[in-house]
Amino acid sequence: MEENNRQEETYKDIRIIYHVKENGIAVYVYRKNARRPSVSFFKTGEVESAARKYIDYVKGQADARYQRKTDRIERNRKAREQFVNPYTVDQIVYDSWGYDQTNIDWYQIVKIGPRSVTLRPIAGQIVEATGSMSGQTIPDPDHFTGDPITKTIQVYMGSDDNIHHYIPSKHGSIGVWKEGEKMYCSWYA
DSSP states (O other): OOTTEEEEEEETTEEEEEEEETTEEEEEEEETTOSSOEEEEEETTTHHHHHHHHHHHHHHHHHHHHHHHHHHHHHHHHHHHHOOOOOOTTOEEEEEEOSSSOEEEEEEEEEEOSSEEEEEEEEEEEEEEEETTEEEEEEEEEEEOSOOEEEEOEEEEOTTSOEEEEEEETTEEEEEOOTTOOEEEEOOO
């Protein structure tokens, strides 16, 4: 066995370095964007066949990851094709967000497209105080407070084989308000 005999191979999303050393074979496996490799060492005696079996195993794992990714991409493509925009003009939606306080940003849908919605920020009203700096808020439809914002609806096929969708926001995703629902909010002075 030669000292410092090294072979390198790229396979799908991994890089494999097969390094023959005096006392065995080291196999280094780098997954995409990994800083450190997964390292396996095979001592003299178990060397060649065990190292090859390990490399075949690693390649099989890469094949499985690749197949899952390909399947997910295809499922999401089909979901986007089958998606029918469920939102309607004048529907009220909200973004609930905050750390140590709960902010509610209200929006009214002013336009819909096949996979998009155009929102306009609207005012909210505190209708019930629940504490010194907290309460229940409801939207004030048609009381616009800002310019229109167009959002692309994100669509994907869930593991339950159902089409799922959401409107992304700066803080997560936007929810649909149900008529009469009061939303909790809190603030600091």
